[in-house]
Amino acid sequence: MSSAAANTQRLVALPPGPSGKPIVGSLLDAWDNPLKLMLRSFSEHGPVSRFKFLWIPYMLIADADAAHHVLVSNAKAYQKSPNYDGLKIMLGQGLLTSEGEFWRRQRKLAQPAFHREKLAGFVDVMAECAEAMVREWRAGTETFDAHRAMMRLTFRVVGKTLLSVDLDGEARAVGEALDVALEWTNDYVEAIVRVPPWVPTAKNRRFLRAKETLDRLVTKVVVDRRAAMARGERVPNDLLQMLLEARDGDTGEAMSDEQLKNELLTLVLAGHETTANALTFGLYLLSKHRDVRDKLRAEARAVLGDERAPTIADLPKLPYTLQVVEEVLRLYPPAWCFERIAIEDDVVGGFRVPKGTIVGIAPFVMHRNPSYFPDPERFDPERFNRAARTDGPERPKHAYVPFGGGARTCIGNAFALMEMQVILPILVRAFDLDPPSDFTLELDPAVTLRPAQGLPVRATAL
Ligand code: HEM
Numbered sequence: 496m497s498s499a500a501a502n503t504q505r506l507v508a509l510p511p512g513p514s515g516k517p518i519v520g521s522l523l524d525a526w527d528n529p530l531k532l533m534l535r536s537f538s539e540h541g542p543v544s545r546f547k548f549l550w551i552p553y554m555l556i557a558d559a560d561a562a563h564h565v566l567v568s569n570a571k572a573y574q575k576s577p578n579y580d581g582l583k584i585m586l587g588q589g590l591l592t593s594e595g596e597f598w599r600r601q602r603k604l605a606q607p608a609f610h611r612e613k614l615a616g617f618v619d620v621m622a623e624c625a626e627a628m629v630r631e632w633r634a635g636t637e638t639f640d641a642h643r644a645m646m647r648l649t650f651r652v653v654g655k656t657l658l659s660v661d662l663d664g665e666a667r668a669v670g671e672a673l674d675v676a677l678e679w680t681n682d683y684v685e686a687i688v689r690v691p692p693w694v695p696t697a698k699n700r701r702f703l704r705a706k707e708t709l710d711r712l713v714t715k716v717v718v719d720r721r722a723a724m725a726r727g728e729r730v731p732n733d734l735l736q737m738l739l740e741a742r743d744g745d746t747g748e749a750m751s752d753e754q755l756k757n758e759l760l761t762l763v764l765a766g767h768e769t770t771a772n773a774l775t776f777g778l779y780l781l782s783k784h785r786d787v788r789d790k791l792r793a794e795a796r797a798v799l800g801d802e803r804a805p806t807i808a809d810l811p812k813l814p815y816t817l818q819v820v821e822e823v824l825r826l827y828p829p830a831w832c833f834e835r836i837a838i839e840d841d842v843v844g845g846f847r848v849p850k851g852t853i854v855g856i857a858p859f860v861m862h863r864n865p866s867y868f869p870d871p872e873r874f875d876p877e878r879f880n881r882a883a884r885t886d887g888p889e890r891p892k893h894a895y896v897p898f899g900g901g902a903r904t905c906i907g908n909a910f911a912l913m914e915m916q917v918i919l920p921i922l923v924r925a926f927d928l929d930p931p932s933d934f935t936l937e938l939d940p941a942v943t944l945r946p947a948q949g950l951p952v953r954a955t956a957l
Contacts, residue, residue, distance in 0.1 A: 507846060553628075556843070559861070563891070573621035577853075579681075584692055586764065587760070639951070642950045645771040657735055658713075658759065677768070713759050718752070720735060721739070772829040791830035822920065830898075830944075831940050836853055836854070926956055928952040931951060
């Protein structure tokens with residue numbers, strides 16, 4: 496930074512925010528309920544606010560222009576925050592956790608596999624998995640946990656589309672290992688004193704065993720596929736194959752096996768829990784808003800009848816379903832807050848951001864900013880009705896960020912939207928899924944935003 500710029504920095508004020516307690520700052524509030532802390536900070540201090548966790552300054556962004564600045568116009572001044580360290584230990588260097596040249600190369604290699612037209616072939620797989628689940632549900636009328644069911648469903652989808660492996664049967668070991676690894680990662684991120692994984696505590700040992708299971712299984716899939724290719728066998732046209740065949744435009748190099756393993760683990764992890772949580776929140780909101788559920792069901796029946804599964808050609812004919820999906824992701828964004836760390840001094844939204852500040856862009860709060868979403872707690876898919884918007888002037892792009900923004904935008908954005916647009920009509924057409932009348936949704940803001948007690952529902956066949 497030039498000395499003139501440095502002087503300007505000093506003249507600019509820090510953002511306002513809650514004062515917190517001596518020494519710990521707002522740490523205890525964040526432990527108690529980070530969503531409450533952030534919403535309060537926003538409502539009392541505005542869309543750019545600041546608090547401290549111990550000595551670490553934290554800036555909260557719920558303003559679209561400020562988010563644009565951090566994610567796009569001055570993205571070079573930021574890196575992913577140390578809160579990604581837990582994921583780094585679990586996933587190794589992969590798309591989600593790496594930086595700089597390494598990330599750029601990986602993103603370039605992986606990007607073509609995620610283009611909409613490449614994903615088109617996965618619609619049938621997504622529909623098949625959802626229909627298999629619907630067939631199972633027909634058998635019983637007990638109360639069951641729809642969140643667990645959605646986790647199983649999206650895990651199966653990811654297994655089949657990524658690896659052409661059915662992760663439902665014997666490979667449930669992967670699911671269990673993933674649960675252990677995810678729980679460890681959550682605890683690691685939230686811990687004030689982070690115990691490194693090599694310290695032989697019982698929890699660490701369990702984590703390392705789970706990680707070994709995951710590494711071994713994914714490596715085996717890659718090795719088997721390479722062997723099948725070497726034998727000249729017909730291989731499936733899945734994401735693994737696209738990544739295996741991807742070549743660097745400049746050097747012609749492919750990914751190493753280690754790299755492939757890290758990316759596949761990243762995609763399995765990033766791709767299934769987020770989508771499962773969103774589907775669960777969707778089912779919850781639809782049970783509370785029967786008019787919306789009726790309308791979604793009517794659209795599904797008009798386009799697909801009672802039996803036919805959606806194909807890629809049907810998706811543009813299901814615009815209301817997409818609106819519902821978008822509104823669900825607004826109210827309950829699974830990636831409820833993503834963070835950066837300032838690696839140089841900056842000015843954001845007219846406020847000073849000293850180097851070392853953690854910057855949290857919180858879709859959960861941004862999506863409740865009434866300047867962008869009037870009456871923000873109201874569930875209203877009409878907000879996303881492109882033909883007839885009813886809630887005021889055009890929103891700035893970064894006012895709606897369930898998938899992040901800028902160069903680090905979610906690579907699975909189209910995949911996730913497609914998956915939800917396929918699965919919801921299949922479920923809603925076949926059943927009313929309703930929680931008990933005394934059920935209230937509690938949110939658990941872990942690495943992803945989850946329903947704290949799952950979603951107990953009873954399925955009534957239609
Ligand atoms: C509703 C579902 C999903 C949500 C809400 C979501 C959200 C996000 C967000 C907010 C980011 C950016 C994080 C940041 O900037 O720090 C991200 C990155 C990422 N997501 Fe997703 N995601 C979803 C589904 C998926 C799926 C289905 C996949 C893959 C199949 C996926 C793979 C990734 C990867 C690899 C990244 C890192 C991209 C990079 O930095 O280059 N996500 N996701």
